[in-house]
Amino acid sequence: MSEIITVPTASDINIIDRILDRALNGDDISAADALTLLTQTAPEIIEQIRATADRLRHIQVGDTVTYVINRNINFTNICEQHCSFCAFRRDEGTEGAFWLNTEQILAKAADAVALSATEICMQGGLHPGAKINGRSLDYYLELVTAIKTTFPQLHLHAFSPQEVEFIARQDGLSYEDVIIALQQAGVGSMPGTAAEVLDDRIRRVICPEKIDSATWIEIVTTAHRLGMATTSTLLAGHIEIPNQQVAHLEQLKQIQQQAISFKYPARITEFIILPFVGQSAPAPLRRRVGRDQPILADNLLLTAVARIFLGNYIPNHQPSWVKLGLEGAKTALTWGCNDLGGTLMEEHITTMAGAEGGTNQTVADLQGTIRSIDRNYHQRSTLYELI
Numbered sequence: 469m470s471e472i473i474t475v476p477t478a479s480d481i482n483i484i485d486r487i488l489d490r491a492l493n494g495d496d497i498s499a500a501d502a503l504t505l506l507t508q509t510a511p512e513i514i515e516q517i518r519a520t521a522d523r524l525r526h527i528q529v530g531d532t533v534t535y536v537i538n539r540n541i542n543f544t545n546i547c548e549q550h551c552s553f554c555a556f557r558r559d560e561g562t563e564g565a566f567w568l569n570t571e572q573i574l575a576k577a578a579d580a581v582a583l584s585a586t587e588i589c590m591q592g593g594l595h596p597g598a599k600i601n602g603r604s605l606d607y608y609l610e611l612v613t614a615i616k617t618t619f620p621q622l623h624l625h626a627f628s629p630q631e632v633e634f635i636a637r638q639d640g641l642s643y644e645d646v647i648i649a650l651q652q653a654g655v656g657s658m659p660g661t662a663a664e665v666l667d668d669r670i671r672r673v674i675c676p677e678k679i680d681s682a683t684w685i686e687i688v689t690t691a692h693r694l695g696m697a698t699t700s701t702l703l704a705g706h707i708e709i710p711n712q713q714v715a716h717l718e719q720l721k722q723i724q725q726q727a728i729s730f731k732y733p734a735r736i737t738e739f740i741i742l743p744f745v746g747q748s749a750p751a752p753l754r755r756r757v758g759r760d761q762p763i764l765a766d767n768l769l770l771t772a773v774a775r776i777f778l779g780n781y782i783p784n785h786q787p788s789w790v791k792l793g794l795e796g797a798k799t800a801l802t803w804g805c806n807d808l809g810g811t812l813m814e815e816h817i818t819t820m821a822g823a824e825g826g827t828n829q830t831v832a833d834l835q836g837t838i839r840s841i842d843r844n845y846h847q848r849s850t851l852y853e854l855i
């Protein structure tokens with residue numbers, strides 16, 4: 469995408485102007501319009517797209533850049549699945565496999581509280597042996613209860629749609645049963661991970677054992693209906709093509725439109741692009757993609773198009789400093805993003821894939837990055853309330 473640079477014709481410029489004007493007037497642009505923007509290669513047009521995304525960010529959410537003080541806890545990397553981009557998973561009993569006990573998890577949560585964290589983000593591998601009294605749900609509820617009993621002030625942002633499906637499948641429950649039980653135990657919101665690309669042709673290659681697109685959408689929509697907010701993600705920059713990226717954005721938009729029109733008590737809070745990092749990923753996909761680190765230019769154009777296409781529905785857009793590095797994430801703040809994410813304190817999944825962004829950031833680092841582009845910062849909660 470980024471290697472071919474063309475000189476735009478007058479008609480190209482007219483088409484782009486019309487699309488960007490429509491967006492700046494507050495109107496929606498179509499998926500076809502988004503695809504037109506996403507396939508531009510002329511630097512002056514790309515700059516026009518960037519400037520429009522930046523302007524829309526200003527109009528839709530203002531100039532303050534937010535961040536959250538949080539800690540990532542991956543309770544196990546033992547996983548029944550074999551996603552072709554995943555360098556995190558292990559089989560039980562093999563080198564590097566881990567499974568934290570409650571004491572270890574509480575020690576990590578205590579460290580987070582000592583650093584003023586407001587959120588624990590908890591996800592893990594799909595470990596069939598993780599059960600209490602023969603039930604997966606009881607194991608997950610025990611994790612939640614242990615943290616919430618000891619640190620009731622922490623917001624638990626936990627368990628992806630794939631984990632919800634795993635628990636439901638293991639125990640013969642409905643998705644609704646699982647979400648309600650997690651919610652009642654103290655889970656506050658659901659990470660919108662495992663979305664990868666919501667296109668089953670892509671999923672059959674990169675995550676063939678994962679839930680299909682329709683199931684991901686069903687679980688996220690069920691969460692919204694039950695009052696559990698979710699985030700949303702796109703794993704970009706591997707084998708997918710721009711049409712599939714735009715179709716993914718369109719599906720996120722429709723999920724949010726449904727939550728709005730049916731007045732569900734919760735919605736998608738933010739959108740995050742997760743650029744593919746191939747360095748330590750399993751060899752077949754790494755070879756097929758042919759590069760180890762994300763292409764920043766492609767990521768930035770997609771970031772801008774996502775703001776222009778989704779901003780009327782999902783106002784908060786966050787770059788991944790883990791994947792892009794803090795410098796790349798800082799640049800994305802001028803391409804439509806308004807949030808710098810969390811301190812994380814301990815990131816495993818992407819770091820094990822070979823990402824060079826690091827495993828944690830201090831609050832001072834996040835604040836300094838935001839100030840370096842002359843924007844103000846503000847700490848937020850998981851649900852985007854200012855703290």
Ligand code: SF4
Pocket residue numbers: 547548549550551554555556557592593594630675
């Ligand atoms: S991405 Fe998640 S589900 Fe897929 S193999 Fe890795 S840990 Fe398992």
